[in-house]
Amino acid sequence: MNKETYSIIGMHCASCKALIERTLNKTEGIKSAQINYGAEKLTLEYDPTKI
Template sequence: MNQITISVEGMSCGHCKAAVEGVLGKLEGVSSAEVNLAAKNVTVQFDSSKVSEDKLKNEIEEAGYDVV
């Protein structure tokens, strides 16, 4: 199991937190996604044989947030 912390701009509320955690949580291979609004990031536990870091970042951007 791998872990990555991704910096995300544009998250400001509980809805943003739920949206990002929701899109990542639906991906096969993701076991957890936890947004920290204060730090402007999301920490993801995932299986790199099932989902790539690029896929995680693309899903966040598709949800309307900026990966930095």
């Protein structure tokens, strides 16, 4: 598993956060997707062999 953090720019509300997290967490190979809305950061844990 790899863990990386990315900047997320342009989220306008908590609904954006929820939609992005929900979509990523349904993606094969992604173990965890968590967004810190205030910091505009996405932390992903994923299996690089499946993405």
